[in-house]
Amino acid sequence: MTEEPRLSEQEIIERLAPTLSRTTRIRAVAALLAGMAGTVFVSTLWWSEPGPLPGHTHLAFALFTVFCLLWTGYGGWLLTRRVPLFATDQVIAAWISLAASLATTAVVAVVAVQRGTGTGPALAVGGLFIAGTLALTVRAHARRAALLRRMRELTGRDHR
Incomplete structure (x- = not known):
């Protein structure tokens, strides 16, 4: 053989x-x-x-x-x-989403204040989006860390 x-x-x-x-x-x-x-x-x-x-x-x-x-x-x-990206793409997408959620919430809150309509609903909805994207960002970083840790175990080398 x-x-x-x-x-x-x-x-x-x-x-x-x-x-x-x-x-x-x-x-x-x-x-x-x-x-x-x-x-x-x-x-x-x-x-x-x-x-x-x-x-x-x-x-x-x-x-x-x-x-x-x-x-x-x-x-x-x-x-x-x-x-191989080792979930770098997920980390980048999560950060873009988080930044967009934060900025959009801030803009909507400023507009609500200027119009005198109250910021409660704007901050509540924006807060939900921010919480969701923050959770995705934490999950993406954890997944990337796990993949890099596994690769180090397999290769004995550090890839960042």
Whole structure:
């Protein structure tokens, strides 16, 4: 009988975790398309508004445009990866979501104060979104740490 060639630890890891799984590819395309569509929609809406807009409205449109561009960049970045990510993509997505939730809640609360409608509902709904994205961020960091720990066990090397 012939003996099969031995694989290195790195080759085993690469075979176990495909570089870009079908699910990851779908998520990347969805983030890219949603980010592009959002950027076009928000910026078109922003620039087509008649008359001068208040400063806080410009700030809100700018923030929403930036977050859409972040999702576009995230989707493009994810599609170009050719190495195992070890859940880095999940950590990045979680941080974008958390930042968007925080900024949106702040903008909505400021608008509520300026209109005198009360901040209770805005802060309650925003708080739910922030709590959810914070939980996802903590989970993404834990998953990444577990994957890196497992890789160190298998290879004896540190990959950050």
